[in-house]
Amino acid sequence: xxxxxxxxxxxxxxxxxxxxxxxxxxxxxxxxxxxxxxxxxxxxxxxxxxxxxxxxxxxxxxxxxxxxxxxxxxxxxxxxxxxxxxxxxxxxxxxxxxxxxxxxxxxxxxxxxxxxxxxxxxxxxxxxxxxxxxxxxxxxxxx
Amino acid sequence: xxxxxxxxxxxxxxxxxxxxxxxxxxxxxxxxxxxxxxxxxxxxxxxxxxxxxxxxxxxxxxxxxxxxxxxxxxxxxxxxxxxxxxxxxxxxxxxxxxxxxxxxxxxxxxxxxxxxxxxxxxxxxxxxxxxxxxxxxxxxxxx
DNA sequence: TCTTGACCTCAAGTCGACTTGAAGTAGAAC
DNA sequence: GTTCTACTTCAAGTCGACTTGAGGTCAAGA
Numbered sequence: 001x002x003x004x005x006x007x008x009x010x011x012x013x014x015x016x017x018x019x020x021x022x023x024x025x026x027x028x029x030x031x032x033x034x035x036x037x038x039x040x041x042x043x044x045x046x047x048x049x050x051x052x053x054x055x056x057x058x059x060x061x062x063x064x065x066x067x068x069x070x071x072x073x074x075x076x077x078x079x080x081x082x083x084x085x086x087x088x089x090x091x092x093x094x095x096x097x098x099x100x101x102x103x104x105x106x107x108x109x110x111x112x113x114x115x116x117x118x119x120x121x122x123x124x125x126x127x128x129x130x131x132x133x134x135x136x137x138x139x140x141x142x143x
Numbered sequence: 144x145x146x147x148x149x150x151x152x153x154x155x156x157x158x159x160x161x162x163x164x165x166x167x168x169x170x171x172x173x174x175x176x177x178x179x180x181x182x183x184x185x186x187x188x189x190x191x192x193x194x195x196x197x198x199x200x201x202x203x204x205x206x207x208x209x210x211x212x213x214x215x216x217x218x219x220x221x222x223x224x225x226x227x228x229x230x231x232x233x234x235x236x237x238x239x240x241x242x243x244x245x246x247x248x249x250x251x252x253x254x255x256x257x258x259x260x261x262x263x264x265x266x267x268x269x270x271x272x273x274x275x276x277x278x279x280x281x282x283x284x285x286x
Numbered sequence: 287t288c289t290t291g292a293c294c295t296c297a298a299g300t301c302g303a304c305t306t307g308a309a310g311t312a313g314a315a316c
Numbered sequence: 317g318t319t320c321t322a323c324t325t326c327a328a329g330t331c332g333a334c335t336t337g338a339g340g341t342c343a344a345g346a
Contacts, residue, residue: 007322017323018305026303036312037324047258050267058242062303077257082250089243093236099201100232107225114220115190124193149293160293161335169333179342180294205333 003032003040013049028052028066030073051075058085098126146175146183156192171195171209194218201228241269 010017023029024039029048031039048069055065070076102123111117153160166172167182172191174182191212198208213219245266254260 005323016305019303021324022304034324038312038322039324047267054242054267056303057238058246075257077249079250082246086243086246086250089239089246093239093243095200096232096236096239099197100229100236103201103225103229103232106220107222107229114218124190124197159335162333164294165334177294181292181342182294199333 002043004043004045005035006031006039006041009041009045009049013046015049023049023052023062026062026066028062028069048073059088060085145186147186147188148178149174149182149184152184152188152192156189158192166192166195166205169205169209171205171212202231203228 004012006017006020010020013020020029020039020041024031029041029045029052032042033040052062052065055068056062060068068075068077102119105119106114106117106123109117109120111120114120147155149160149163153163156163163172163182163184167174172184172188172195175185176183195205195208198211199205203211211218211220245262248262249257249260249266252260252263254263257263
């Protein structure tokens with residue numbers, strides 16, 4: 001009865017309706033029915049969308065996220081998977097930290113050319129030898 | 144004379160030859176000539192490739208990176224752009240930190256269902272309200 | 287000299303997450 | 317009863333960074 005129609009969900013969740021249809025097609029969310037043509041959603045879908053957004057920013061793909069929902073719709077999140085993701089994030093955070101510091105240095109560095117700056121060169125060398133970049137999956141943007 | 148052929152560069156830089164051809168087509172690198180059909184490269188290309196890899200992990204697109212090389216091939220990196228990127232990285236690092244901590248909590252949380260865990264719910268709410276996820280550009284993987 | 291194998295070009299395909307466009311429809315307002 | 321508008325479906329397009337495949341060429345080794 002208190003179902004929300006797709007425009008309302010789109011508005012509240014901050015995603016376009018096309019995304020909701022896409023997610024439904026992928027099995028990530030479900031509509032409760034239609035009013036005329038229009039999809040109706042249980043308000044709980046908002047929480048689910050938040051959970052999806054969360055998973056996305058943690059670096060899970062939509063397919064992985066889909067597997068995190070049990071057939072009954074309840075989230076069933078593998079704690080080991082969460083730990084693994086946390087570790088992955090941790091590594092990524094440290095890499096990015098090094099990179100950020102190096103960028104800051106390069107931005108402030110007085111050397112006429114960056115290639116003449118020792119710090120910058122060390123950074124390049126580190127990058128060349130794989131010391132900096134070994135990121136995992138890409139992480140989404142929010143539009 | 145000491146030029147490297149494409150296979151050598153590919154091996155040393157750790158990227159497939161197809162990537163080198165692709166980068167050359169994009170104007171990111173240049174070959175010094177051919178021996179028979181095969182591209183030859185100045186050893187300096189390795190440094191340049193490292194610089195490109197560095198830029199990629201910092202979140203620059205290939206097009207942006209291309210613009211960072213002056214026509215003479217010398218890097219001309221805009222210090223303001225570097226600062227801006229550093230700031231962006233900084234924000235992203237903080238977001239990821241929150242996320243990592245939350246994941247760790249969820250992994251250790253004794254609540255039978257994640258939805259019953261206060262911390263997890265707060266995280267979802269934060270995600271729902273945009274408090275967590277506002278990542279910028281995607282960052283590449285290394286293969 | 288002949289074969290082999292690694293390179294060459296160019297076009298097309300891939301991947302993930304959506305978006306866009308065309309053509310159709312139902313409910314609501316007039 | 318007609319029109320308007322926001323939805324509907326389905327197929328196809330987009331974006332970035334490459335990869336893959338087909339068909340061709342050339343230098344070096346046997």
